[in-house]
Amino acid sequence: MKDFGQSKYVKKISEITNLLYRHGWDERNGGNVSLRLTSEEVNAFDNVHTVKRNIPIKFDATALADDYFLVTGTGRYFKNVINQPQLDTGLVRIALDGKSVDLLWGFEDGGQPTSEFPSHLMTHIERLKVNPNQRVVMHCHPTNVIGLSFTQELSEKNISRLLWKMQAESLVVFPEGLGIIPYMTPGTNEIGRATADKMKQFRAVMWPHHGIFAVGDDLDETFGLIETIEKAALIFTTIKAQGGDIKQSITDQDLKDLASDFGVTPNPDFL
Numbered sequence: 378m379k380d381f382g383q384s385k386y387v388k389k390i391s392e393i394t395n396l397l398y399r400h401g402w403d404e405r406n407g408g409n410v411s412l413r414l415t416s417e418e419v420n421a422f423d424n425v426h427t428v429k430r431n432i433p434i435k436f437d438a439t440a441l442a443d444d445y446f447l448v449t450g451t452g453r454y455f456k457n458v459i460n461q462p463q464l465d466t467g468l469v470r471i472a473l474d475g476k477s478v479d480l481l482w483g484f485e486d487g488g489q490p491t492s493e494f495p496s497h498l499m500t501h502i503e504r505l506k507v508n509p510n511q512r513v514v515m516h517c518h519p520t521n522v523i524g525l526s527f528t529q530e531l532s533e534k535n536i537s538r539l540l541w542k543m544q545a546e547s548l549v550v551f552p553e554g555l556g557i558i559p560y561m562t563p564g565t566n567e568i569g570r571a572t573a574d575k576m577k578q579f580r581a582v583m584w585p586h587h588g589i590f591a592v593g594d595d596l597d598e599t600f601g602l603i604e605t606i607e608k609a610a611l612i613f614t615t616i617k618a619q620g621g622d623i624k625q626s627i628t629d630q631d632l633k634d635l636a637s638d639f640g641v642t643p644n645p646d647f648l
């Protein structure tokens with residue numbers, strides 16, 4: 378029997394949630410991850426063909442009807458997923474009416490998709506329009522990024538330029554910069570709509586005083602995007618810890634040279 382629980386998808390989401398926990402970016406039940414799968418990928422397994430439960434969702438996801446998502450569960454601790462993915466993650470299919478999901482595998486002790494599922498699904502809808510290869514939405518609480526949201530002017534231009542100038546890698550990995558929404562209540566459809574709106578332009582969006590929302594083609598790439606943004610923010614924290622007196626830095630001209638050498642187009646509003 379081909380068991381979905383033994384699939385590379387479950388293995389990888391278990392590894393990534395463990396890494397997010399070990400980095401200190403997902404304390405307690407913080408963070409959530411969703412991975413869109415195709416029907417071919419799902420149907421290759423034997424134990425995903427009966428609906429275990431139907432779970433209502435609180436917004437209309439008709440645009441994703443019949444799509445499959447492997448998603449982390451609400452209230453679940455990322456430190457545990459690696460040992461019990463069949464409890465802490467679930468494979469769901471969006472029902473045809475868009476108002477519920479069919480559980481096909483996982484959430485074996487009664488779990489449900491993450492409280493941020495509306496934000497995930499709204500983001501998937503937007504990113505599918507931009508780039509249908511993007512399958513992953515990842516939310517976590519990276520410490521230094523959150524710190525910036527208290528101490529720095531909260532404009533996308535200011536924060537993006539700050540992060541670009543902390544290391545050469547930043548501009549190459551996120552040339553469009555970082556989107557920012559206002560502080561909003563987590564788990565609401567409103568934060569989902571604001572995030573998805575930013576996702577028309579950005580692959581990573583700061584949730585001030587809370588964390589980050591990011592997208593990518595696969596789990597590694599999405600993790601890598603967050604890792605790069607958080608590393609830049611950590612360098613900034615380190616500079617401040619060293620007294621904050623910057624003697625030399627990456628210039629605008631250096632950023633332009635970097636962009637032309639690496640063939641990326643920086644956000645024209647920021648550089």
Ligand code: 2HA
Pocket residue numbers: 406407408409452491492493516563564
């Ligand atoms: O899943 O991180 O934003 C718990 C959270 C909510």
Ligand code: ZN
Pocket residue numbers: 407408516517518563587588
């Ligand atoms: Zn959160």
